[in-house]
Amino acid sequence: MATKKDSGLKATLSSLGPKVPVKKTVVDVEKTEAATKSIHSGKKEDRKRQTVDLREDTFRKWKIKLINEGKTMQDKLEELVEAYVNQ
Numbered sequence: 001m002a003t004k005k006d007s008g009l010k011a012t013l014s015s016l017g018p019k020v021p022v023k024k025t026v027v028d029v030e031k032t033e034a035a036t037k038s039i040h041s042g043k044k045e046d047r048k049r050q051t052v053d054l055r056e057d058t059f060r061k062w063k064i065k066l067i068n069e070g071k072t073m074q075d076k077l078e079e080l081v082e083a084y085v086n087q
Contacts, residue, residue, distance in 0.1 A: 054062070066076055 063073075066073060069076075
């Protein structure tokens with residue numbers, strides 16, 4: 001039977017082994033701020049969000065095709081819907 005000493009936090013932590021130093025990363029603050037600004041800048045258009053359920057096999061084929069074309073789902077859907085409504 002384990003005693004209280006064997007099952008405490010101290011015992012658990014000491015059984016984990018020696019501490020390993022965490023690798024520190026260098027963040028370029030100016031570059032990060034510039035990227036954030038470019039993402040969130042520009043004219044915000046009125047948009048509506050739509051959820052669509054697709055069969056898994058169809059979704060997978062579509063995603064692969066989009067990757068090969070270098071397009072996003074949003075761009076392709078917008079292109080298809082605009083073509084449809086402008087017929």
